Amino acid sequence: MKVTLITTVLAALVSTAAAEPTLVKRANPQGIDVSHYQGAVNFKTAKANGIAFAYIKATEGTTFIDPEFNTNYVAATNAGIIRGGYHFAHPDSSSGATQANYFLAHGGGWSADGITLPGALDIEYNPNGATCYGLSASAMVSWIKDFSNTYHSKTGVYPVIYTTTDWWKTCTGNSAAFGSTNPLWIARYASSIGTLPAGWSYTTFWQYANSGSNPGDQDLFNGSLDGLKRLATAA
């Protein structure tokens, strides 16, 4: 039922950007995800516009620290936005453990303070080469496990996995190995979320557009504001 509701409301949202229904805001906390491409984001304005949470890019591989991360993380915190960091994976350049530790050392940490979301692993199409970074499906699954287990052993929570169903099918062989541990964040710019990857029966986050009335990509939390706070509280 919730799916139908979200679908219907989102269809309206996508087709008439001006008339944003308040139902979405009440039923499903809205969020954004940003990186240095958005510069220093005005999170106070975003909060006033109804944004409840944000993912902020922290790191990429082991060679890139987002230059706006600190500014944006502090600004989101000061605006009362529930926030977390994300890491853009380069599974071809070093191990999952190495990249998890790099992420943890540069903003990706977690604490049960009610305002910090589990760090997210952004694992998706290689921007500069082979879609699956030259890894076999089994090597890719091992890489993700290494990242995920390392993150879990250091923080007590499993990282959120951000991906698309298409990439996950193509590059992990549609692995069902993470559905019972890692919250899912699916990118799909459409009026419905479509088929989910194997292992997950529901999604936790949905990135439904790459632009909107607030800076960055546009996201929904699949649940209530209390549910969002629980994700920022419970290990």
Ligand SMILES: *[C@@H]1O[C@H](CO)[C@@H](O)[C@H](O)[C@H]1NC(C)=O
């Ligand atoms: C949202 O979560 C509920 C379970 O809490 C699930 O039944 C529903 O399918 C989810 N929606 C999506 C789009 O995954």
